[in-house]
Amino acid sequence: xAIQSPCIDICKIDGxxxxxxxxxxxxxxxxxxxxxxxxxxxxxxxxxxxxxxKVKPETQQTQET
Numbered sequence: 001x002a003i004q005s006p007c008i009d010i011c012k013i014d015g016x017x018x019x020x021x022x023x024x025x026x027x028x029x030x031x032x033x034x035x036x037x038x039x040x041x042x043x044x045x046x047x048x049x050x051x052x053x054k055v056k057p058e059t060q061q062t063q064e065t
Contacts, residue, residue, distance in 0.1 A: 003041040005033055006048060017055060024048040024055065 007030075010022030018026055025033075029044050036044070 003038050003045070006045055017051075019048075019051055019055065024051045 006023040008022045012021050013027060014021050020030060025044060025048055
């Protein structure tokens with residue numbers, strides 16, 4: 001069973017992090033998604049989860065100041 005794309009149709013690359021603000025993938029990960037193995041797709045999704053944990057505190061910190 002193929003792993004579905006984590007895209008949520010909020011497609012904008014953050015200039016500071018280089019990640020899509022919707023799915024937290026890089027441009028290369030987005031571009032290569034269709035040709036990735038399911039194993040690699042799982043890796044990308046796991047990476048995005050870790051990125052979210054790192055990006056979220058920075059965003060909250062910026063909004064508080």
